[in-house]
């Protein structure tokens with residue numbers, strides 16, 4: 001088998017043959033004749049004349065190929081103490097029937113379905129059922145508040161919303177239904193129907209005529225007949241997943257069917273070293289891209305077994321939770337965010353819980369979602385004694401831009417680096433003039449177009465925003481929004497976002513969105529939100545507010561914290577507020593967020609020559625450093 005360097009070089013010098021070869025792992029209803037449509041740069045489409053069904057690739061073909069009795073999905077809920085295994089035959093049956101139910105509610109090819117659910121098997125079934133119909137799902141993370149859900153509903157305009165009566169957090173039951181109703185109340189495009197999974201912990205009231213009970217809908221007497229997969233163009237959208245941009249309006253990342261299946265299948269074998277029948281566990285949430293790619297689609301496309309874990313790394317019940325799940329289900333590769341490992345380490349610094357379980361099946365720990373700090377890397381690798389693999393990617397790409405390809409060749413690990421670019425990703429470090437920086441020199445991380453299959457072809461309903469956000473600053477390149485450098489060996493070091501996106505416990509948030517909420521408070525004259533270091537979550541949002549003259553600051557911080565929680569959601573983890581006399585600005589009125597970020601991080605930040613009033617920064621320094 002060729003090593004990393006050969007694979008990478010071929011992917012760049014001859015992308016067509018590289019991806020044509022990878023495409024053979026997919027079962028097409030019409031195989032691709034053309035591999036890349038490059039006739040309309042900077043827009044590129046992979047497999048423009050091919051057809052397939054993603055759900056058929058994830059389920060039907062494995063049942064037909066003799067894997068019907070193999071576990072497809074293991075649901076392990078630490079918060080309800082439930083374990084349930086679905087074989088491929090069972091998962092196919094449930095999915096085909098739920099697809100029938102959705103079709104009965106008017107969902108067809110190209111229609112959208114919003115999925116707002118906790119980590120229960122029905123979430124996976126709903127996603128796959130949409131794929132089966134050629135419908136487009138848009139999963140919204142359960143930790144978002146009604147307003148955020150409403151914004152996504154109005155953008156994607158779903159025919160149906162699938163939800164559940166509640167989610168279960170260790171400390172509380174999160175009632176989804178009131179949030180769903182509130183969100184629908186705010187939208188201009190309410191769905192025709194909602195389907196709700198009634199959970200034992202808390203059942204909700206259904207609205208006559210609009211809401212349907214999942215269990216009743218699926219009962220054979222009610223006519224939920226299984227339906228066959230609908231072939232779609234490889235370039236048709238499979239899903240839209242919203243992620244935070246630099247403004248309050250989230251970006252609808254579009255994923256197509258064909259490139260997605262090809263890239264994920266390639267990644268499972270070559271990066272994660274997983275073969276059909278092996279157990280893979282991504283401890284994330286279906287509401288994030290990691291959940292889409294590596295809880296749902298990639299393991300199932302391959303015929304592996306995926307684990308759906310409803311619980312936390314700590315407190316459900318203890319910091320041995322991950323090791324318990326990995327041991328019990330024979331997990332070969334575990335994928336989570338560094339923040340989860342930091343949380344475990346904090347409660348179990350000696351790693352005592354690791355020794356309580358038989359982890360002989362566990363071969364790799366993959367980490368992504370935020371920078372893997374060398375300390376956390378060393379701790380995990382010492383305690384587990386297996387390769388700990390940092391890899392870097394984004395919602396936009398859907399799979400790793402840089403990684404250490406375990407199924408291809410294990411390259412030496414350098415702590416602090418997600419190793420090397422993956423096939424199809426020609427990574428460049430560019431300076432402000434668009435010139436390549438030399439080795440070791442920091443700049444903007446950009447990727448030469450075309451991006452490989454599986455990456456975003458556009459933004460939902462926002463082609464112009466796609467072009468402006470990603471493709472305009474450096475013509476011919478995709479701008480990642482991250483800064484970093486490549487060393488002499490071609491290893492990439494990702495140092496963090498160079499825009500106003502922050503990463504809190506592996507969750508991507510927009511400081512602009514939080515600022516928009518703060519600005520609605522009547523006492524706030526102006527505000528800025530920056531990301532500051534947090535021991536467990538990597539970063540935490542910190543709000544700096546200037547109050548209107550004469551406004552009271554009594555209880556203001558608490559009110560602002562509550563406002564953000566109500567408007568964006570608990571997941572924003574917004575807890576730090578400082579009332580400051582003024583914010584530093586340029587002479588043209590732009591708030592100097594980057595400068596404040598640098599000072600808060602303890603760096604010796606140069607004062608920009610464009611600053612309007614340097615004394616503002618002098619006054620703010622001690623607050624930022626505190």
Ligand code: COA
Pocket residue numbers: 118141142143144167169174283284285288290312313314335336337339340343368369504505506507536537569570571572573
């Ligand atoms: N539905 C409703 N609320 C949710 C939620 C969900 N699906 N997920 C999180 N929340 C709430 C939490 O209950 C918490 O609320 P609180 O302020 O009342 O305590 C808040 O959102 C913040 O959650 P979180 O950031 O997850 O913090 P935490 O303190 O509960 O847990 C970690 C900290 C490190 C254990 C947790 O963040 C974690 O496991 N992170 C892994 C991240 C991950 O999987 N990222 C995906 C990329 S791989």
Ligand code: AMP
Pocket residue numbers: 243289367368369370371372390391392393394395396418480481482494495496497503506507508
């Ligand atoms: P998301 O789209 O939520 O997956 O967040 C993507 C962002 O998370 C990236 O742009 C990076 O800023 C950050 N990120 C993800 N993985 C890594 C990693 N391995 N190292 C450094 N940053 C990362």
